Ligand SMILES: Nc1ncnc2c1ncn2[C@@H]1O[C@H](CCC(=O)c2cccc(C(=O)O)c2)[C@@H](O)[C@H]1O
């Protein structure tokens with residue numbers, strides 16, 4: 001069955017507003033951003049892959065029965081990235097797709113362990129992402145920064161390798177700003193990763209683990225307490241714990257909410273049951289993100305349209321949402337002021353048409 005996750009309810013005018021709105025994306029995965037166009041190009045380079053290249057077949061392939069199935073499919077796409085040139089192509093082309101949606105700044109979550117364990121040389125890997133980052137900024141004007149994440153289910157050896165790649169001065173790429181933890185949460189307790197987050201934080205990186213996507217609110221507490229999370233990836237189950245919501249609001253810990261992702265991986269049953277409204281009501285800083293957009297049949301524009309419907313936002317509300325992401329980002333003050341100014345100018349011009 002083909003997925004149809006694009007929100008059909010968004011009014012056409014609001015869609016046009018969103019399409020032109022300058023945006024920042026804080027939660028989006030590198031491999032998970034490979035569009036059918038990019039997947040086809042990589043599959044043509046590596047024809048032995050089981051990933052289909054035909055867009056219709058790919059849409060079916062990207063329909064998931066549960067989170068574990070999603071990770072299986074995700075790893076088959078990871079298997080398509082085999083050379084530094086594949087890494088460069090993926091990164092540069094992802095930035096092109098972002099620029100088309102007026103994404104001015106993105107923190108892209110990269111899992112370097114998955115590439116180095118598949119035999120890509122670590123130095124060549126870092127050079128490939130940095131080369132693509134600089135070219136993308138020059139060619140498209142989109143500023144990219146990196147979050148290196150531990151694939152938690154791959155064990156502490158993966159944690160050690162990720163911490164080493166993120167903190168070794170000879171390797172650490174200039175664009176790296178944060179350290180994360182992804183993959184399945186069930187049976188992958190957050191506290192065991194504390195020493196690796198301690199090292200990353202000591203090296204100046206921000207802490208942004210996934211938590212509360214597929215397990216309960218205790219995982220979010222663990223991410224805050226043991227991993228010193230500054231933002232939470234998803235945090236969906238926080239809605240089950242009023243004390244946690246109050247804590248997130250009081251300490252201004254933003255949630256990186258990815259509504260369509262939560263439906264596609266079956267973490268939440270329907271969009272109407274998504275707790276985003278409860279987060280806002282509790283005063284939590286909410287940012288809206290796309291996670292693995294082509295895999296979930298979405299893009300950042302569509303996530304804004306979904307948020308507009310669920311939160312009943314008009315243009316001003318959407319502009320505030322976009323500014324939340326800029327404010328919650330790890331961009332410097334001048335960069336934040338530039339994009340915030342662009343959002344304000346665009347919105348004022350739109351409303352005075
Ligand atoms: N919604 C998401 N929620 C959570 N994570 C998500 C989401 N979307 C994408 N990811 C990515 O999936 C990776 C998982 C990779 C993984 O589990 C694994 C296990 C064993 C071996 C290997 C390997 O490479 O050999 C990899 C994470 O690191 C993360 O970057």
Ligand SMILES: [Zn+2]
Nearest residue numbers: 027210233291
């Ligand atoms: Zn994610």
